[in-house]
Amino acid sequence: MTSQSENKNEKIFISIAGNIGSGKSSLTKLLSKHFGWVPFFESVDDNPYLSDFYADMKRWSFHLQVYFLSNRFKNHKQIVEMPESVVQDRSIYEDVEIFARNLHEMGNMDKRDYENYRELFDIMVDYLKPPDLLIYLRANIDTLVKQIKLRGRSFEQSISKDYLERLNASYEDWIKRYNIGKLLVIESDEIDFVNNGEHLGDIINKVEEALYPIKPGTSKASRFAR
Numbered sequence: 001m002t003s004q005s006e007n008k009n010e011k012i013f014i015s016i017a018g019n020i021g022s023g024k025s026s027l028t029k030l031l032s033k034h035f036g037w038v039p040f041f042e043s044v045d046d047n048p049y050l051s052d053f054y055a056d057m058k059r060w061s062f063h064l065q066v067y068f069l070s071n072r073f074k075n076h077k078q079i080v081e082m083p084e085s086v087v088q089d090r091s092i093y094e095d096v097e098i099f100a101r102n103l104h105e106m107g108n109m110d111k112r113d114y115e116n117y118r119e120l121f122d123i124m125v126d127y128l129k130p131p132d133l134l135i136y137l138r139a140n141i142d143t144l145v146k147q148i149k150l151r152g153r154s155f156e157q158s159i160s161k162d163y164l165e166r167l168n169a170s171y172e173d174w175i176k177r178y179n180i181g182k183l184l185v186i187e188s189d190e191i192d193f194v195n196n197g198e199h200l201g202d203i204i205n206k207v208e209e210a211l212y213p214i215k216p217g218t219s220k221a222s223r224f225a226r
Contacts, residue, residue: 012037012211013079013129015091017175018137018188019167020159021148026194027137027203028089034204040079040088043071054159057108065100065109065117073124080129091134096121097174102166130180133210139188141165184210 014031016024025041032039049067053060072092079086096118104114139147144164148156175185184206191199 011083012085012133013131014085014087014133014135014207015131016087016089016135016137017091017094017171019139019144019164019171020156021144021146021151021164022137022139023147023188023193024089024137027135028087030193030200031087031204031207034200035085035087037085037087038082040075040086042090043068051154054156057103057106061100061103061109062113062117065095065103066120068095068099069117069121069124073128076128088131091131092121092125092128093174094171098167098170102163102170106166133182133184133207134178135207136171136175136183136185137188138171138185141168143189144168182210 012035014037016027016031018024028039028041031037047064047067049060049064053064069092072090072095075088076092079088100109100114100117100121103109104111109117141161141164145161148159175183186203186206191202193200193203
């Protein structure tokens with residue numbers, strides 16, 4: 001398959017969204033390899049707050065969210081300014097729409113900190129160009145729990161199903177309202193794009209179709225011709 005990055009001169013910016021354990025990092029790697037896009041990954045292994053957060057969410061929620069927001073803003077700004085096409089593991093929008101919102105609703109971030117955080121986000125996001133395409137990996141709780149166990153991060157093993165369910169509900173609400181760019185929803189429960197080449201190929205085709213819809217009278221083969 002000839003990739004669109006070889007046949008299109010324009011820069012592409014993709015963000016992959018999804019709950020914890022949905023496969024964002026794996027899909028980021030695979031799309032980066034296929035299309036030749038630069039990958040940007042979420043700061044996890046070098047995050048100074050993550051393990052403390054999962055041990056005591058109420059104590060560390062604000063610190064963690066500010067850390068993520070700072071890193072995501074820096075990365076997003078770099079992505080927009082660089083000439084290469086990019087695929088990003090998790091977007092800056094998820095920080096406020098999903099995680100900070102949930103922490104506040106669960107009583108783990110008080111109103112003062114949450115409002116301060118949202119105001120900071122609103123100021124930051126005004127300066128950012130949204131991604132050309134947001135890919136949402138939709139997964140049910142059983143899929144998420146299975147994949148969290150498989151990757152074996154010790155600090156994630158204490159994540160409750162209730163917390164994952166709350167995050168899923170927030171994702172669904174956000175995706176219904178998402179209107180700042182193209183959106184591609186991937187139902188991931190019944191596919192294995194890491195180990196099954198056909199499943200990955202289907203996703204790649206959907207990404208290409210989302211970015212460059214076939215115009216009336218244009219064949220699929222000629223869509224990517226120079």
